[in-house]
Amino acid sequence: MTKHHQFDAIIVGGGGAGLEAALHASKSANVAVVTKLYPTRSHTGTAQGGIAAALGNMEPDSWEWHMYDTVKGGDYLVDQDAAEILARDAIDAIIELEHMGLPFDRTPDGKIEQRRFGGHTANFGEKAVMRACKAADRTGHMILQTLYQQCIKNKVNFFNEYFVTDIIVEDNVCRGVVAINVADSEVHLFHAKAVLIASGGFGKMFKVTSNAHTLTGDPVAAYYRRGLPLEDMEFFQFHPTGIYKLGILLSEAARGEGAIFINDKGERFMERYMPTLKDLAPRDICSRCIYEEVRAGRGIGGKDYVYMDFRPGTINKFKSGPGGRDVTREHLEKALPDILEFARVYMGIDPMKDPVPIQPTAHYAMGGIPTDADGRALADNTNVVTGLYAAGECACVSVHGANRLGTNSLVDLVVFGRRGGKAMADFCKPAGFAPLPITAAADTIAEFDRIRAGRGSERAAAIRADLQNMMTNYVGVFRNGPDMQKAVEGVRELKARFKNIKTDDTGKIFNTDVLETFELGCLLDLAEVTAAAALRRTETRGGHAREDFQERDDANWLNHSMAYRADDKRDAAVTRCDIRFENKPVTITKFQPKERKY
Numbered sequence: 001m002t003k004h005h006q007f008d009a010i011i012v013g014g015g016g017a018g019l020e021a022a023l024h025a026s027k028s029a030n031v032a033v034v035t036k037l038y039p040t041r042s043h044t045g046t047a048q049g050g051i052a053a054a055l056g057n058m059e060p061d062s063w064e065w066h067m068y069d070t071v072k073g074g075d076y077l078v079d080q081d082a083a084e085i086l087a088r089d090a091i092d093a094i095i096e097l098e099h100m101g102l103p104f105d106r107t108p109d110g111k112i113e114q115r116r117f118g119g120h121t122a123n124f125g126e127k128a129v130m131r132a133c134k135a136a137d138r139t140g141h142m143i144l145q146t147l148y149q150q151c152i153k154n155k156v157n158f159f160n161e162y163f164v165t166d167i168i169v170e171d172n173v174c175r176g177v178v179a180i181n182v183a184d185s186e187v188h189l190f191h192a193k194a195v196l197i198a199s200g201g202f203g204k205m206f207k208v209t210s211n212a213h214t215l216t217g218d219p220v221a222a223y224y225r226r227g228l229p230l231e232d233m234e235f236f237q238f239h240p241t242g243i244y245k246l247g248i249l250l251s252e253a254a255r256g257e258g259a260i261f262i263n264d265k266g267e268r269f270m271e272r273y274m275p276t277l278k279d280l281a282p283r284d285i286c287s288r289c290i291y292e293e294v295r296a297g298r299g300i301g302g303k304d305y306v307y308m309d310f311r312p313g314t315i316n317k318f319k320s321g322p323g324g325r326d327v328t329r330e331h332l333e334k335a336l337p338d339i340l341e342f343a344r345v346y347m348g349i350d351p352m353k354d355p356v357p358i359q360p361t362a363h364y365a366m367g368g369i370p371t372d373a374d375g376r377a378l379a380d381n382t383n384v385v386t387g388l389y390a391a392g393e394c395a396c397v398s399v400h401g402a403n404r405l406g407t408n409s410l411v412d413l414v415v416f417g418r419r420g421g422k423a424m425a426d427f428c429k430p431a432g433f434a435p436l437p438i439t440a441a442a443d444t445i446a447e448f449d450r451i452r453a454g455r456g457s458e459r460a461a462a463i464r465a466d467l468q469n470m471m472t473n474y475v476g477v478f479r480n481g482p483d484m485q486k487a488v489e490g491v492r493e494l495k496a497r498f499k500n501i502k503t504d505d506t507g508k509i510f511n512t513d514v515l516e517t518f519e520l521g522c523l524l525d526l527a528e529v530t531a532a533a534a535l536r537r538t539e540t541r542g543g544h545a546r547e548d549f550q551e552r553d554d555a556n557w558l559n560h561s562m563a564y565r566a567d568d569k570r571d572a573a574v575t576r577c578d579i580r581f582e583n584k585p586v587t588i589t590k591f592q593p594k595e596r597k598y
């Protein structure tokens with residue numbers, strides 16, 4: 001039996017973006033959050049390093065510098081009107097979080113303390129600036145706890161461990177979502193005037209990734225399957241400092257506090273590549289430099305990794321501490337407790353005594369559901385889908401362009417989560433409920449029945465492993481045409497194998513076997529778009545570095561890409577589908593594209 005619910009506004013996802021939107025929407029609308037994870041288990045809780053805002057508490061700073069850094073960091077693919085909102089509103093959004101009780105670190109005179117992060121500079125690129133507000137290296141955790149408490153206080157309704165499978169859109173009007181209750185596999189229809197998608201990233205398409213197990217982008221795939229476009233999917237960020245082989249993140253906060261990269265010869269190699277910012281250059285650049293060192297045979301022991309060196313002796317020798325000051329072990333233990341603990345637990349290395357092996361790890365989706373600056377989801381380059389919104393990592397506003405700066409995601413969540421939440425509440429006031437189609441849940445029921453009944457010869461785990469290997473090998477830090485072609489064709493073969501799936505657990509109680517198989521179908525769709533969009537873009541820009549097209553090509557490619565399913569009749573996730581691409585112009589206001597040097 002399908003169960004029905006009705007709320008003014010439904011938010012899909014209980015991470016930072018979802019909770020921020022829920023909190024603001026709930027000031028005037030009846031709101032429910034539908035989330036496959038318990039809210040405080042969302043990936044936002046793992047964000048370590050910080051949240052950017054030009055408060056200027058430590059040294060002079062301004063929102064214009066923050067905006068400039070964001071645009072330049074994104075290799076000029078950023079929509080500058082949105083970046084201006086991000087940088088301006090960040091200041092007020094941080095103060096709002098502070099007033100809600102978020103326990104930020106403090107300076108001795110009681111102001112919010114800030115630290116350096118990659119690509120954030122003073123005076124339009126002159127030197128690194130302290131802009132990241134933080135609560136030790138548990139910033140995301142504190143944001144999530146603070147927002148969740150506020151949502152409870154504001155009487156937001158929560159459907160925790162409800163898995164959204166589909167977005168109901170008819171005649172370009174959003175009418176709600178379909179969800180499965182994880183506990184008993186019952187299908188629930190959520191009828192709403194407005195829906196905001198805040199489902200986070202989808203880094204699980206890669207093998208070496210910092211992303212949590214659940215980051216599979218199901219609602220983003222649902223959007224795409226509805227014939228709606230995904231923007232800039234070729235731009236995926238590889239963070240330079242994943243723990244070797246595991247991909248678990250050691251935050252850039254480490255380098256903000258002075259840690260540096262070292263190659264096999266003991267050289268601080270970033271001095272050669274980026275003389276001004278060195279180890280604090282943006283992530284796409286650092287990741288490429290690491291692989292350049294590896295290719296030149298200067299990886300540790302000739303292997304495919306380098307060291308990150310946290311030892312106070314090294315930091316003080318290279319004068320890489322904040323403001324060139326010496327650091328102590330006590331300071332690092334206080335500023336980076338979780339990061340140091342991760343190295344100890346996962347590598348068995350004490351970073352105070354030995355350097356830590358690191359390699360780039362898939363980290364952040366710059367692309368996703370296209371939106372305007374009020375979170376309204378776009379049906380094409382100009383028109384919105386009535387009543388549908390998106391915010392956070394699943395959305396593409398676009399403030400991150402071709403490469404996101406560290407600490408700019410958390411600020412994106414609060415700034416655009418808040419704007420999206422307010423906009424949907426305003427929309428709900430005069431709006432009525434558009435009727436639900438009778439067949440709203442039919443696709444979900446058919447797909448889950450198919451998966452549960454699957455008696456083929458293919459296992460989801462094996463297909464997922466093949467997908468992740470392929471994406472890491474062929475659509476990674478360095479890319480080239482023939483390899484990406486292999487990825488596009490490879491994903492299509494995996495989709496064919498996915499039709500022949502075998503499921504072991506046929507029950508209804510906490511059936512993660514079936515849910516993870518459904519998630520795999522979503523990852524396959526998103527990986528196909530990612531690989532195809534990357535193959536199509538014949539230039540190097542930000543996180544998209546091509547060996548066969550090494551230059552940025554503004555004449556032809558200063559455009560966002562918009563990917564549509566060519567066949568927008570909704571057939572099952574498993575069908576081979578062709579993709580149609582279009583370009584969307586980049587909004588340029590203050591900063592003309594220039595060469596990107598640090």
Ligand SMILES: Cc1cc2nc3c(=O)[nH]c(=O)nc-3n(C[C@H](O)[C@H](O)[C@H](O)COP(=O)(O)OP(=O)(O)OC[C@H]3O[C@@H](n4cnc5c(N)ncnc54)[C@H](O)[C@@H]3O)c2cc1C
Nearest residue numbers: 013014015016017036037044049164200392393407409410
């Ligand atoms: C290890 C790590 C460290 C990071 N550190 C930083 C940092 O220091 N600073 C910074 O700015 N950024 C950082 N980032 C990036 C940033 O944390 C994320 O981009 C951001 O937290 C994403 O927030 P979100 O609200 O969009 O999604 P998430 O926090 O990922 O939440 C997604 C929500 O969607 C729900 N959901 C997903 N699919 C479904 C479905 N099918 N049905 C129902 N619900 C669903 C989940 O239950 C979850 O509640 C880091 C990321 C990682 C992985």
